[in-house]
Amino acid sequence: MRCYEHLYVGEKAKRVRFGILQGLREKKLQPEVYVITPPGNGNNVLDIYPSAMLLLPPYREQELLILGIAVTYWEALEVVREIVDDMYRQTGEFCLDTFLKRDGSFRTDK
Numbered sequence: 001m002r003c004y005e006h007l008y009v010g011e012k013a014k015r016v017r018f019g020i021l022q023g024l025r026e027k028k029l030q031p032e033v034y035v036i037t038p039p040g041n042g043n044n045v046l047d048i049y050p051s052a053m054l055l056l057p058p059y060r061e062q063e064l065l066i067l068g069i070a071v072t073y074w075e076a077l078e079v080v081r082e083i084v085d086d087m088y089r090q091t092g093e094f095c096l097d098t099f100l101k102r103d104g105s106f107r108t109d110k
Contacts, residue, residue, distance in 0.1 A: 001024060001025065001054075001063070001064055001066060002063065002064070002065050002066065003021065003065075003066045004065060004066060004067045004068075004100075007066065007067070007068060007069065008036065008067060008068030008069075008079050008082055008083055009068065009069055009070075009079070010068070010069065010070035010071060010072075010075035010076065010078060010079045011075065011078075012070070012071040012072065012075055013033075013069050013070050013071045013075065016071070017069070020033055020051075020069050020071075021069070023051070024051060024054070024066070024069075027054070027055055027060070029051075029052055029055065030051045030052070031052070032071055032072055033050070033051040033069065033070070033071055034048055034049065034050055034051065034069070034070045034071075034072070034073060034075070034076035035048075035049050035051055035054065035064075035066050035068070035069055035070075036048055036066070036067045036068035036069070036070070036076060036079055036080055036083065037049060037064050037065060037066060037067060038065055038067065038096055039096070045084060045087075045094050045096060046067065046080050046083060046084070046096065048073070048076045048077075048080060067083060068080070068082075068083060086099070087099040090102055
């Protein structure tokens with residue numbers, strides 16, 4: 001698991017940010033915590049996963065980039081909206097690769 005340098009954090013998640021990130025690193029069960037990642041397929045702009053899903057074998061071995069964290073699904077939707085708004089403002093399109101490359105803090109060719 002890697003965290004985006006400019007991690008997006010929901011309002012409720014801000015209060016417990018350190019605990020959430022520590023729990024993700026230590027692979028602990030965290031009910032109501034959601035993570036926002038780049039899409040697993042080409043049809044989405046972003047993916048939202050309950051953090052418990054990251055404990056399952058197929059996801060446990062993946063090296064996911066965490067773009068945002070939230071407490072509750074509704075907060076995760078707000079965080080996604082914020083990311084998409086920033087993406088469109090900075091690039092004029094809905095392309096995550098362009099957004100991350102333009103930011104300069106992440107390279108997609110790693």
